[in-house]
Amino acid sequence: xxxxxxxxxxxxxxxxxxxxxxxxxxxxxxxxxxxxxxxxxxxxxxxxxxxxxxxxxxxxxxxxxxxxxxxxxxxxxxxxxxxxxxxxxxxxxxxxxxxxxxxxxxxxxxxxxxxxxxxxxxxxxxxxxxxxxxxxxxxxxxxxxxxxxxxxxxxxxxxxxxxxxxxxxxxxxxxxxxxxxxxxxxxxxxxxxxxxxxxxxxxxxxxxxxxxxxxxxxxxxxxxxxxxxxxxxxxxxxxxxxxxxxxxxxxxxxxxxxxxxxxxxxxxxxxxxxxxxxxxxxxxxxxxxxxxxxxxxxxxxxxxxxxxxxxxxxxxxxxxxxxxxxxxxxxxxxxxxxxxxxxxxxxxxxxxxxxxxxxxxxxxxxxxxxxxxxxxxxxxxxxxxxxxxxxxxxxxxxxxxxxxxxxxxxxxxxxxxxxxxxxxxxxxxxxxxxxxxxxxxxxxxxxxxxxxxxxxxxxxxxxxxxxxxxxxxxxxxxxxxxxxxxxxxxxxxxxxxxxxxxxxxxxxxxxxxxxxxxxxxxxxxxxxxxxxxxxxxxxxxxxxxxxxxxxxxxxxxxxxxxxxxxxxxxxxxxxxxxxxxxxxxxxxxxxxxxxxxxxxxxxxxxxxxxxxxxxxxxxxxxxxxxxxxxxxxxxxxxxxxxxxxxxxxxxxxxxxxxxxxxxxxxxxxxxxxxxxxxxxxxxxxxxxxxxxxxxxxxxxxxxxxxxxxxxxxxxxxxxxxxxxxxxxxxxxxxxxxxxxxxxxxxxxxxxxxxxxxxxxxxxxxxxxxxxxxxxxxxxxxxxxxxxxxxxxxxxxxxxxxxxxxxxxxxxxxxxxxxxxxxxxxxxxxxxxxxxxxxxxxxxxxxxxxxxxxxxxxxxxxxxxxxxxxxxxxxxxxxxxxxxxxxxxxxxxxxxxxxx
Numbered sequence: 001x002x003x004x005x006x007x008x009x010x011x012x013x014x015x016x017x018x019x020x021x022x023x024x025x026x027x028x029x030x031x032x033x034x035x036x037x038x039x040x041x042x043x044x045x046x047x048x049x050x051x052x053x054x055x056x057x058x059x060x061x062x063x064x065x066x067x068x069x070x071x072x073x074x075x076x077x078x079x080x081x082x083x084x085x086x087x088x089x090x091x092x093x094x095x096x097x098x099x100x101x102x103x104x105x106x107x108x109x110x111x112x113x114x115x116x117x118x119x120x121x122x123x124x125x126x127x128x129x130x131x132x133x134x135x136x137x138x139x140x141x142x143x144x145x146x147x148x149x150x151x152x153x154x155x156x157x158x159x160x161x162x163x164x165x166x167x168x169x170x171x172x173x174x175x176x177x178x179x180x181x182x183x184x185x186x187x188x189x190x191x192x193x194x195x196x197x198x199x200x201x202x203x204x205x206x207x208x209x210x211x212x213x214x215x216x217x218x219x220x221x222x223x224x225x226x227x228x229x230x231x232x233x234x235x236x237x238x239x240x241x242x243x244x245x246x247x248x249x250x251x252x253x254x255x256x257x258x259x260x261x262x263x264x265x266x267x268x269x270x271x272x273x274x275x276x277x278x279x280x281x282x283x284x285x286x287x288x289x290x291x292x293x294x295x296x297x298x299x300x301x302x303x304x305x306x307x308x309x310x311x312x313x314x315x316x317x318x319x320x321x322x323x324x325x326x327x328x329x330x331x332x333x334x335x336x337x338x339x340x341x342x343x344x345x346x347x348x349x350x351x352x353x354x355x356x357x358x359x360x361x362x363x364x365x366x367x368x369x370x371x372x373x374x375x376x377x378x379x380x381x382x383x384x385x386x387x388x389x390x391x392x393x394x395x396x397x398x399x400x401x402x403x404x405x406x407x408x409x410x411x412x413x414x415x416x417x418x419x420x421x422x423x424x425x426x427x428x429x430x431x432x433x434x435x436x437x438x439x440x441x442x443x444x445x446x447x448x449x450x451x452x453x454x455x456x457x458x459x460x461x462x463x464x465x466x467x468x469x470x471x472x473x474x475x476x477x478x479x480x481x482x483x484x485x486x487x488x489x490x491x492x493x494x495x496x497x498x499x500x501x502x503x504x505x506x507x508x509x510x511x512x513x514x515x516x517x518x519x520x521x522x523x524x525x526x527x528x529x530x531x532x533x534x535x536x537x538x539x540x541x542x543x544x545x546x547x548x549x550x551x552x553x554x555x556x557x558x559x560x561x562x563x564x565x566x567x568x569x570x571x572x573x574x575x576x577x578x579x580x581x582x583x584x585x586x587x588x589x590x591x592x593x594x595x596x597x598x599x600x601x602x603x604x605x606x607x608x609x610x611x612x613x614x615x616x617x618x619x620x621x622x623x624x625x626x627x628x629x630x631x632x633x634x635x636x637x638x639x640x641x642x643x644x645x646x647x648x649x650x651x652x653x654x655x656x657x658x659x660x661x662x663x664x665x666x667x668x669x670x671x672x673x674x675x676x677x678x679x680x681x682x683x684x685x686x687x688x689x690x691x692x693x694x695x696x697x698x699x700x701x702x703x704x705x706x707x708x709x710x711x712x713x714x715x716x717x718x719x720x721x722x723x724x725x726x727x728x729x730x731x732x733x734x735x736x737x738x739x740x741x742x743x744x745x746x747x748x749x750x751x752x753x754x755x756x757x758x759x760x761x762x763x764x765x766x767x768x769x770x771x772x773x774x775x776x777x778x779x780x781x782x783x784x785x786x787x788x789x790x791x792x793x794x795x796x797x798x799x800x801x802x803x804x805x806x807x808x809x810x811x812x813x814x815x816x817x818x819x820x821x822x823x824x825x826x827x828x829x830x831x832x833x834x835x836x837x838x839x840x841x842x843x844x845x846x847x848x849x850x851x852x853x854x855x856x857x858x859x860x861x862x863x864x865x866x867x868x869x870x871x872x873x874x875x876x877x878x879x880x881x882x883x884x885x886x887x888x889x890x891x892x893x894x895x896x897x898x899x
Contacts, residue, residue, distance in 0.1 A: 009197035013164040022146035026130035035144035042219035068098035161214035168210030168414035245745040257289035301726030321650035326668020335542035348515030372424035373437035440483040478551025479515035527659035535738030549594040571595040601627040678722035687760015721836035767803040798859030805844040810878030
């Protein structure tokens with residue numbers, strides 16, 4: 001039916017029936033069954049019953065999970081060969097980590113699938129259709145192309161249909177288009193594109209007012225609504241920058257570890273070492289080189305970041321989105337409900353001449369007349385055309401008695417889309433007035449005079465020109481302008497109003513202009529300015545009129561005040577641009593896109609990502625769902641957003657406040673900086689963990705650390721300090737810096753060198769120095785083999801482990817700042833850091849002097865003098881790192897001075 005969808009709006013109603021092979025009486029039962037077989041039901045595809053199980057199984061195929069499982073198997077084999085090493089404990093630990101990692105990934109995919117379930121809720125269960133001349137109710141799923149839908153006020157539309165009869169038919173297309181303005185539907189042919197045609201009723205939208213009939217031409221995934229659903233379903237969200245960098249880091253570290261392990265395994269086999277010894281060596285290298293505790297710490301840090309964001313009304317659904325938000329280069333913002341409040345509000349009531357603001361009583365009189373040409377229902381909760389509701393709400397604010405005014409209305413003439421105006425008759429102070437409300441160009445031909453402060457002025461070219469100047473000034477502010485005109489009726493005039501509307505529309509007096517807008521949220525300009533300060537571009541992408549989009553963008557600060565046509569592009573222009581052409585326009589500074597379709601929103605997001613930008617997309621409607629999912633970070637509005645938008649997004653603004661995005665970006669940037677800190681911190685301890693294994697395989701010396709001891713560091717004492725670094729507060733300069741480049745990752749060459757070849761080497765040398773000091777002091781000679789149960793060997797391993805634990809305290813303090821010492825900046829406010837230091841101190845003591853722990857770790861005691869030397873390692877590593885910081889700072893200062 002796609003070919004029909006492209007031309008159905010261009011046909012007259014009688015040709016529509018022929019084209020869709022139906023008739024005004026509706027389809028017959030046999031035709032319905034045949035079309036159901038050919039086209040299928042009016043529904044979205046339901047996932048098969050095994051899909052969730054397959055998705056869960058897929059999680060065990062990623063690189064990191066496979067590595068953990070293989071490592072666990074090696075541990076079980078090594079334990080079988082030599083039970084004394086307790087390798088089974090490590091094997092089970094690695095297996096549990098693999099299981100938790102797979103389960104976490106599965107949960108993220110499961111959440112994405114819920115977006116499709118939310119889409120289904122937009123379609124009603126039962127609908128009225130006309131078949132064989134009879135109006136009947138059928139299931140929405142049984143609707144087929146050619147069915148004749150009966151449309152009435154309050155109905156949700158079930159399929160895309162061509163209107164063939166319409167009586168005051170007004171629909172709310174906001175769920176599909178995202179725009180607040182309702183659409184009047186007519187039955188005549190249209191030359192517009194399908195999505196812009198005023199004779200098409202779209203699935204998922206609602207009938208606000210009136211009635212009509214429409215012939216279905218598209219159902220299910222063939223509807224515009226269904227295309228969005230299919231688009232959203234097919235899009236696979238790209239990995240966040242942190243996910244990509246984490247995966248890269250794991251691959252690099254693991255590749256190095258496996259290469260080293262295999263090389264020295266072969267070396268051990270050639271030199272005649274037992275198989276179990278070589279297996280233990282492989283596991284030692286892998287466990288020492290791959291920081292098992294780093295990924296769980298990532299998760300914990302991101303989770304804590306998400307909790308802090310929640311306090312700022314930013315709800316994070318996907319943990320990786322916490323950091324991704326901090327890496328954002330561009331925010332693509334929708335207008336309605338995101339930058340604006342998604343409600344029509346009367347902001348200006350002006351005299352047609354000279355643009356004078358009306359006094360309160362003049363406003364009451366003007367709006368009372370406007371109410372006569374409005375259709376508003378309800379008392380406590382007003383409903384109807386949003387424009388008419390805005391008139392009633394403003395009257396209520398001014399203190400008018402709405403019910404009393406309604407009683408004075410004698411007749412209402414429905415808005416005529418061709419005439420672009422509505423009308424009504426009202427009695428005021430015993431006088432009857434005929435009132436017309438509509439576009440100025442539709443009202444102006446009927447005018448004979450214009451009301452001014454000095455009375456009426458007869459309409460002539462000069463007077464009309466003055467009125468048009470006022471109108472243009474209002475439109476330039478982004479206002480939708482409605483003209484109001486009236487005339488007093490004579491007592492003897494005909495009261496058969498419905499048949500004489502044309503006769504009444506004459507000799508009108510223009511009484512005022514009503515300026516209506518969807519107000520900009522008050523906090524938006526400051527938030528946009530903060531984005532610009534932080535080096536973040538803000539783009540406005542909307543389906544609204546270019547003038548309105550441009551005015552809103554200027555008020556928000558997205559566009560400069562001066563007019564530059566190159567900064568704005570319409571959907572019609574965008575449709576013919578290639579991705580390369582769009583990238584060129586973006587480079588030239590285009591920041592506003594108006595009259596865009598959902599597919600074009602995605603096209604913009606794709607182009608930005610091709611420019612190596614990290615893209616955030618905000619939105620609240622069904623039409624935003626595909627772009628929300630395609631962006632690096634999808635941000636949905638919490639209270640006004642649709643279920644589809646919220647399920648497709650990774651982040652939800654609980655207060656619908658654009659300014660909350662800025663708070664989220666600051667938190668996200670802080671999270672990334674903190675992740676860099678604890679990544680650096682964790683990798684430092686890998687150095688002294690690896691060095692003993694290299695010496696063990698190359699030289700005839702005892703192994704200074706066993707695998708369980710390494711695990712006690714990586715999955716034990718390093719966790720709390722890492723979490724503490726993850727809780728460090730934002731740096732005041734965070735939002736004054738440009739966003740990091742997409743390729744700027746965690747595992748950089750400077751970080752590796754600093755971790756392994758500087759601090760890690762220091763820890764390794766000092767800990768091994770004390771290890772061999774204890775051995776030689778106890779009588780050990782080079783090349784002599786020691787049993788794992790030998791008390792001397794246990795004491796030597798104990799001091800090696802204890803030294804690493806203590807030196808990590810100096811490392812921890814140094815990681816707080818890149819250039820400052822780390823002893824300042826409110827260290828005592830970070831209670832988790834103090835707890836981490838206490839744990840490391842207690843554990844370093846218990847390693848040597850607490851028998852139960854000695855038994856688990858195979859360690860023994862040393863003299864207090866040697867334990868004191870281990871404490872000196874804190875000063876050694878902290879002081880050495882501080883001197884490095886001062887050297888780099890002086891070097892940067894000298895370099896800057898020379899420039």
